[in-house]
Amino acid sequence: MTEPLLQMTGITKAFGGVPALAEGNLSILAGEVHSVVGQNGAGKSTLIKILTGVYRRDGGTVRWQGREVDLRSPREAQAAGIATIYQELTLVPQRTVIENIVLGYEPKTRFGMIDWKAAEARTRAVLDRFGIDIDPHRPLGSFPTAIQQLVAIGRAASMEAKLLIMDEPTSSLDEREVGVLFGVIRALKAQGTSVLYISHFLDEIFDVCDGVTTLRDGRTVGSARVAELTKLDLIALMLGRSAEDIRRAGMTELAGSARAAGGETVLAAEGLTTGRRLRHLDLTLRAGEIVGLAGLLGSGRTEAARALFGMDRPTGGALRMGGKAVSLSNPRAAIAAGLAFLTEDRKTEGIIPDLSVRENLTLALLPRLSRMGVVDEARERRIVEGFIKAIGIKAAHMDQPIRELSGGNQQKVLLGRWLAIEPKLLILDEPTRGVDVGAKREIQAIIRQRVEQGCAVLLISSEFEELIEGAHDIVVMQDGRTTTRLSNPGVTEDQLIHAMAAGGAA
Amino acid sequence: MTRLDPRLAGLLVALAALLVLNVAITPNFLNMQTLAVNASQVATIAIVAVGMTLVIASGGIDLSVGSVMAVAGALAPMIFLSGWAVANPGLGLVASIVLPLLAAAACGLFNGVLIAHLGVQPIIATLIFFISGRGIAQVLTNGQLQTFTNPDFTWLGTGRILGLPVQGWIALAVTVVIALVVRRTIYGRYLLSVGGNERASVLAGAPVARVKIATYVIAATLAGLAGLIVVAQNSASDAARIGQLMELDAIAAAVVGGAALSGGRAPILGTLLGAIFIQLMGYTLIANGISDEMTLIVTAAIIAVAVWLQRGRRV
Numbered sequence: 001m002t003e004p005l006l007q008m009t010g011i012t013k014a015f016g017g018v019p020a021l022a023e024g025n026l027s028i029l030a031g032e033v034h035s036v037v038g039q040n041g042a043g044k045s046t047l048i049k050i051l052t053g054v055y056r057r058d059g060g061t062v063r064w065q066g067r068e069v070d071l072r073s074p075r076e077a078q079a080a081g082i083a084t085i086y087q088e089l090t091l092v093p094q095r096t097v098i099e100n101i102v103l104g105y106e107p108k109t110r111f112g113m114i115d116w117k118a119a120e121a122r123t124r125a126v127l128d129r130f131g132i133d134i135d136p137h138r139p140l141g142s143f144p145t146a147i148q149q150l151v152a153i154g155r156a157a158s159m160e161a162k163l164l165i166m167d168e169p170t171s172s173l174d175e176r177e178v179g180v181l182f183g184v185i186r187a188l189k190a191q192g193t194s195v196l197y198i199s200h201f202l203d204e205i206f207d208v209c210d211g212v213t214t215l216r217d218g219r220t221v222g223s224a225r226v227a228e229l230t231k232l233d234l235i236a237l238m239l240g241r242s243a244e245d246i247r248r249a250g251m252t253e254l255a256g257s258a259r260a261a262g263g264e265t266v267l268a269a270e271g272l273t274t275g276r277r278l279r280h281l282d283l284t285l286r287a288g289e290i291v292g293l294a295g296l297l298g299s300g301r302t303e304a305a306r307a308l309f310g311m312d313r314p315t316g317g318a319l320r321m322g323g324k325a326v327s328l329s330n331p332r333a334a335i336a337a338g339l340a341f342l343t344e345d346r347k348t349e350g351i352i353p354d355l356s357v358r359e360n361l362t363l364a365l366l367p368r369l370s371r372m373g374v375v376d377e378a379r380e381r382r383i384v385e386g387f388i389k390a391i392g393i394k395a396a397h398m399d400q401p402i403r404e405l406s407g408g409n410q411q412k413v414l415l416g417r418w419l420a421i422e423p424k425l426l427i428l429d430e431p432t433r434g435v436d437v438g439a440k441r442e443i444q445a446i447i448r449q450r451v452e453q454g455c456a457v458l459l460i461s462s463e464f465e466e467l468i469e470g471a472h473d474i475v476v477m478q479d480g481r482t483t484t485r486l487s488n489p490g491v492t493e494d495q496l497i498h499a500m501a502a503g504g505a506a
Numbered sequence: 507m508t509r510l511d512p513r514l515a516g517l518l519v520a521l522a523a524l525l526v527l528n529v530a531i532t533p534n535f536l537n538m539q540t541l542a543v544n545a546s547q548v549a550t551i552a553i554v555a556v557g558m559t560l561v562i563a564s565g566g567i568d569l570s571v572g573s574v575m576a577v578a579g580a581l582a583p584m585i586f587l588s589g590w591a592v593a594n595p596g597l598g599l600v601a602s603i604v605l606p607l608l609a610a611a612a613c614g615l616f617n618g619v620l621i622a623h624l625g626v627q628p629i630i631a632t633l634i635f636f637i638s639g640r641g642i643a644q645v646l647t648n649g650q651l652q653t654f655t656n657p658d659f660t661w662l663g664t665g666r667i668l669g670l671p672v673q674g675w676i677a678l679a680v681t682v683v684i685a686l687v688v689r690r691t692i693y694g695r696y697l698l699s700v701g702g703n704e705r706a707s708v709l710a711g712a713p714v715a716r717v718k719i720a721t722y723v724i725a726a727t728l729a730g731l732a733g734l735i736v737v738a739q740n741s742a743s744d745a746a747r748i749g750q751l752m753e754l755d756a757i758a759a760a761v762v763g764g765a766a767l768s769g770g771r772a773p774i775l776g777t778l779l780g781a782i783f784i785q786l787m788g789y790t791l792i793a794n795g796i797s798d799e800m801t802l803i804v805t806a807a808i809i810a811v812a813v814w815l816q817r818g819r820r821v
Contacts (some may be wrong), residue, residue: 054543054750090583092613309709311709331708331710331711331715332711332712335711336711341709343709348703348705348706349709350706350709351703351706352698352699352703352706352770353703353770354698354770354771355698355699355702359698359699363695363699363710363711364706364710366692367711369692370692373692374690374691375690375691375692375694375695377690484709
């Protein structure tokens, strides 16, 4: 067998004496699509940042193309042929596709000017190679995120990268765009380029990856061919449990919620409209009930949540609470009416990075924590202490800035922010996206507990399992309209997919 | 709170070093007069800078503070020199302090509404008053220098309490009160959250517009107070000169004190220390025979160092 393209062995790294990586091993073959999985805090991102030159390793060896190397900066890694496509795009949206593709590597004419003819030719070659049919003279920012991402990948590939690292590349793509991306990944593979594919969606790993390396507690605990694994095997390996235990417990912690008998209607939307993206929303949410909201990306799920929470002004239809028509003109009014909304985008709509865990957790509760404008800090500390214990937030202390926490723990703090106001209706937009398997199960268990206590939940999710096993009813949206309501138990994945795709009754 | 912010600690160390240096090299440094001179010079900058720190924490900037000082400073003598105030000296004195402060607050309200409700960029919104405010002050006074003798009013700028200038005490009180407001009140919490992540704050129910407006009103009111002190100190009001370049001094003090222009941090105590540090550095150079021009260059260098120390804070 030939030597792998990349071989990282026995990598160690500690931050301020705390080991983040105790024994990191990673081996990637030429022309292979490989994934690294692990819970948050398993050392995944540390290992990758060492590979890309962001961090220096404390120990271990890195062999690249058969030679021992020491990549001291992202620039050195790039020069060696390791390119990274970040979650947040790092291109220039105002400039054209051509300018972005050649940025920093512009072809020059004899007089030292940029050779735009050559630049365009190079751009067209890149686009053709991946079957992207767009006008390269238009600004990059005028294209959908998916196209921008493909351009970033094309740019990296055009720089003769041997290994492309993609970090959660599908987080903002819809189904069809994911298909295009996977096509590109397969094309790269066929050309002998290796891809390191990082994703929280295990299904994607099974779709597109050849090999997978599992990290747990700073150690590589397994590396296998994907074809030889089941999804359960992989989850078991990540969690350090046996596959059998997990099978018995059920894959999703939301399962087991019993419907509260005769729950009152908390909120009802009747033909609610806010514009092109939300044309007709019919929805009844009852106390003690989880209603799942399903639909493809762009079907209006998030817009539905925004309309209910007073973020978009309705142009038609009605919203009723307790039988009376209400108008929630902004989130503040929605919160006062007993609504809570855990947004999908933790970073830009959730956390206040520099504020502490405590201050983040009580942000929505502040009006009730204050008298004469002064925050009752003693009471605040007691409440936060209670939540840290109850929902298992792992932080050094409650005054630690939230930005220092892992994604899963940040999400728990944000969930705590909403639970603290004891909402009548909790709207959850992809509550477990981007969090590790362990935190995901904990978050689902907390939600179930609240529902048993009589909270109504609207659960927006693109994970079929989470919806089918967690929701009492599933409302399906298509093109900005609610089309179908499926009642559990008994909903199958096939029914759901059919409803989402066809819009008719399953 | 229990743990000292490392940047604040750094500033304290730098300040201590500067004091030790002065004790060693500056003649007659350790006497009450030196303290009084420095305190009276730094007080107005500190008062304005504390307000500026709030604005910066909200993610904004306020260029209008110097002009607001001029407006308040022009109004005060007009009020206590009026026939009515001469007839009612007690009420007249109160009015000559309260009305200019209200006028200053109204300027802040104007800034705040432009920024919070009309979405004008803070630097542009406050530039409007930066330009027009001084003009208004000069129109009010017909461009004349107003001189006066009013011992009650001038006490604000020349009086002493326990041997220290009144304005020094005012600056200290303003710092303490605003620091407590930031730390203990719901307004303070919302301020940091709005500056740290405005979108998330809206979604968590923070009254973003009200918080921003309140912030500009506080900053302008403090600027008005500083304007009154300057006029009291000089027993004269020159609308063309009061508070000139104050916006830049205030921003410098806030930045040296650890405020981040990206918002979300309001180190009020740091701002006071920053203002004192810049003042003392200037005093040190001048007292040791280094020219004014050189002092400006050194001050700029300190700001550069302060900004450099803040680089890479956000991970």
